[in-house]
Amino acid sequence: MPSRALRDYVDLQRGNTYKGTLLGLPGPKLLGLGSIQRNGGFKGGSLKSYGGESDARILLRPGDVYVSLKDVTQSADLLGAVARVPHEVEQGRLTQDTVKLEFKDGAPISLIYWVLRSPEYRGFCRSFATGTTNLGLPREDFLAYLIPDPTPARLQMVAVLDALEDKIEVNRRMNETLEAMARAIFKDWFVDFGPTRAKMEGRAPYLAPDIWSLFPDRLDDEGKPEGWVVTQLDKLLSVLETGGRPKGGVSSYRYGVPSVGAESITRLGEFDFGKTKYVPEEFFNSMKKGHVQSRDVLLYKDGGKPGLFEPHVTLFGDDFPFPRFAINEHVYRIRVQEDFGQNCLYFWLSTEAAKAEMRIKGTGVAIPGLNSTQVRSLSVIIPSDGLAKRLDRILEPFVTRVLANCNEARTLATTRDFLLPKLMSGEVRVKDAEAMAEEVL
The missing domain is CATH 3.90.220.20 (DNA methylase specificity domains)
Known part of the structure; x- marks a missing residue:
């Protein structure tokens, strides 16, 4: 399968520490480990703002992708997990635990994001984990991960995955x-x-x-x-x-x-x-x-x-x-x-x-x-x-509509998780993936 190393597409920008006394003051939202779902995806809820000075290089905008190269638990569920900043977070800030992916010109951003959500990638992160109490994913190992070439079929599959995630996000905001x-x-x-x-x-x-x-x-x-x-x-x-x-x-x-x-x-x-x-x-x-x-x-x-x-x-x-x-x-x-x-x-x-x-x-x-x-x-x-x-x-x-939206989001997520492994293997034809998405969208 033709592919290129992640380093060919991205540079990394690590965040830094912050002062606890400035939490809750007007400013960007802190996007640390707590803002990433297990195995990837953005996790909203009780994000805290930060009122201190922040280097422009560690600020995030909607659509930016960031990653955790560490995990404070032995499950490794957050190790290498990626998230994409949603539209309602106008400005975010990296912490010492998160790293921004700075994409080079021409990088297939959505393809990379979804490849880094795939089960194959999650297995890669666990196999290259270092440490005992706190786990880490070495920077060079992360950048060496192979991204399959952006063929038309893969890009169409990515569009389906994006549509599913967008609908999940719409339901969350509606709730x-x-x-x-x-x-x-x-x-x-x-x-x-x-x-x-x-x-x-x-x-x-x-x-x-x-x-x-x-x-x-x-x-x-x-x-x-x-x-x-x-x-x-x-x-x-x-x-x-x-x-x-x-x-x-x-x-x-x-x-x-x-x-x-x-x-x-x-x-x-x-x-x-x-x-x-x-x-x-x-x-x-x-x-x-x-x-x-x-x-x-x-x-x-x-x-x-x-x-x-x-x-x-x-x-x-x-x-x-x-x-x-x-x-x-x-x-x-x-x-x-x-x-x-x-x-x-x-x-x-x-x-x-x-x-x-x-x-x-x-x-x-x-x-x-x-x-x-x-x-x-x-x-x-x-x-x-x-x-x-x-x-x-x-x-x-x-309340009834909130619960109905939750059930729909669960169905959407199940469809997404079924399709994700196929992004790498190509087992499912694009038309089949689109048909599955149409049934739940």
Whole structure:
């Protein structure tokens, strides 16, 4: 197979260290190891900005490709993994752990990107790994990797892969927008008490009359709408439980029923399938608790750095991330009465007030976390006149669409991962690849 070494197409620009005191200040987004998915691909989410001075050579723009030539774990999942800066990151900055690929004139950029996402390349990275505790991929070995010639057939395959990734990215951005819209509605009703404040100020109604009339006309002495009650979550609960794992853990199981741990509890519409672990079918069937149902709210129970508890909450359902799965002992499964609703529960536990209360309750012990008594004692506001149930129904289409987008993205990713090995081997004809893509796009 005619090919050329990667060094014929690229030069490398390594990043450098940064000052922790300048994190969060206006500036480029830091694109370190945490911004790269396992085995390649961009990982958004909680990127931090950096307000310090940065050499122009280590700044990144949309479309730029960067790589990790190290991994702090023995899995080597990040060793040599590449990512492409998405459009919404207007400017990024390399760290000491990431390296920019500076393409020479005429380099087939997209072809190189996808070749560096292929299983063959991932195997190459693992075979050339150096070190024991922290793994490294020598620069010269990386640059020696062979890139197949950009034949018309390969470039057409690359176009199909680009289209699949673009659609996955569109779904991700749509989900962020949908959740932001739902969160804004919830915050206006249940946190800022917008309709009641509007009534007090004599402003015009901005909700349907039948809903507007359900909001009280004034706030009480505690600053909440009259007739609304602050109580404990325990009053609403129908399910609060954790799951479990077999003795000896799950590291030896490659197949079975998926088991979700605390590391997978991030936010609505997110799940890292690269972290999937399994329990045997027999163990799953023997579990008396911890079987996840559609629209369960899952809460991070314990873990993290000593002395600091950072709560995470999500909602899974409609076969996302799996039609059938369990949780382990580090995750709570929570359901509440229908009069409040699972959607309202998720958005309530995601408010800054709820997170602040969880941080206080979960911090200060050797292993930061929340016991069941602390979860039951969490504060929650109960509106009058069935408003929670009405809001839960209003939030439902937003949540349903997010979960549908997640399932579609999973199908797109599966198609992409099937086609990737064929980029090198040429086993699949371009027309067949295009037909497969059309079925899911």
